[in-house]
Amino acid sequence: DQQVKQNSPSLSVQEGRISILNCDYTNSMFDYFLWYKKYPAEGPTFLISISSIKDKNEDGRFTVFLNKSAKHLSLHIVPSQPGDSAVYFCAAYAGTYKYIFGTGTRLKVLA
Amino acid sequence: DTGVSQDPRHKITKRGQNVTFRCDPISEHNRLYWYRQTLGQGPEFLTYFQNEAQLEKSRLLSDRFSAERPKGSFSTLEIQRTEQGDSAMYLCASSPRGPDEQYFGPGTRLTVT
Numbered sequence: 001d002q003q004v005k006q007n008s009p010s011l012s013v014q015e016g017r018i019s020i021l022n023c024d025y026t027n028s029m030f031d032y033f034l035w036y037k038k039y040p041a042e043g044p045t046f047l048i049s050i051s052s053i054k055d056k057n058e059d060g061r062f063t064v065f066l067n068k069s070a071k072h073l074s075l076h077i078v079p080s081q082p083g084d085s086a087v088y089f090c091a092a093y094a095g096t097y098k099y100i101f102g103t104g105t106r107l108k109v110l111a
Numbered sequence: 112d113t114g115v116s117q118d119p120r121h122k123i124t125k126r127g128q129n130v131t132f133r134c135d136p137i138s139e140h141n142r143l144y145w146y147r148q149t150l151g152q153g154p155e156f157l158t159y160f161q162n163e164a165q166l167e168k169s170r171l172l173s174d175r176f177s178a179e180r181p182k183g184s185f186s187t188l189e190i191q192r193t194e195q196g197d198s199a200m201y202l203c204a205s206s207p208r209g210p211d212e213q214y215f216g217p218g219t220r221l222t223v224t
Contacts, residue, residue: 004153034212043115043202043215044154089153097142097167099213101153 003027004092006102014110019077021105023090028071030100032093035064035075037086038104044089048075080109113137115216117203123222124193131189132219136205143186144213145178146202147171154202160186193223 005024013019023033031052036044050057050064050073057064063076077084087104094100116135124130136143141162146154157176159167162183172178175193180186190197200220204213 006153009151036215041217043204043217046212046214049212091153097144097159097161098156098169099144100156101146103151103153 002103003030003094004090004100004102006088006090006105008105009103010106010108012108012110013080015082016079019075019080019084019107019109021075021077021088021090021107023073023075023102025071025073025092027092027094028068030092030094033064033066033073034091034093034099035062036089036091036101037084038089039086047088077107080107082109082111085109115203115205115214117201117216117219119219120217121220121222123224126193126195126223128193129189129191130193130221131187132201132203132221134186134188134203134216136184136186136203137207137214138184140205140207140214141183142206142208143180144204144206145186145188146204148200148202148218149198157188190221193221195223197221198223 034049035047038044066073087106089104091099091101118133143160145157148154158178160180175191178188200218202218204215206213
């Protein structure tokens with residue numbers, strides 16, 4: 001049973017436009033979430049996190065929104081750049097030192 | 112480079128052989144994680160160390176898998192009697208505290224033939 005879901009396996013966006021990547025989770029006890037970016041042949045790289053005491057966290061072009069009632073978070077990238085093309089994973093801290101990752105969304109930013 | 116390093120980067124082995132992977136975390140990080148990632152999936156948690164203590168193991172970690180972190184620095188993951196289903200990317204990550212962002216190594220890609 002997938003507790004963290006990324007239902008869009010891929011997304012294409014024009015350079016300069018907004019990219020919105022979505023993530024849903026099933027366990028209301030999850031209280032800390034992270035987004036990672038992964039390029040081919042590299043390990044995932046941390047992007048941004050959000051605690052459940054917030055509903056938004058912003059870092060430069062990256063903003064994460066958390067809707068606890070809907071058990072949904074989203075990552076917004078504005079403006080999108082070709083270098084943002086990668087696979088993006090959301091992850092939830094499940095307690096007892098364990099992180100649960102989604103299956104990833106492959107973002108392609110078209111020049 | 113002070114990032115997380117893993118060795119080897121690629122390993123091809125025959126079914127039934129034993130393999131061992133090494134992870135060197137960022138030096139000041141006392142938390143170390145092992146994950147397995149298969150095609151089209153996100154990283155799946157395998158095990159967690161805080162210093163030298165292995166505090167959590169996933170049920171994915173069958174008795175053929177063992178991990179150590181003998182001095183609280185580098186860690187090894189051994190797979191005995193490898194099976195074709197063990198073919199995956201094995202990722203190591205470290206963090207200074209938890210919950211917090213984890214810093215991942217480049218992974219070891221295992222192919223069992």
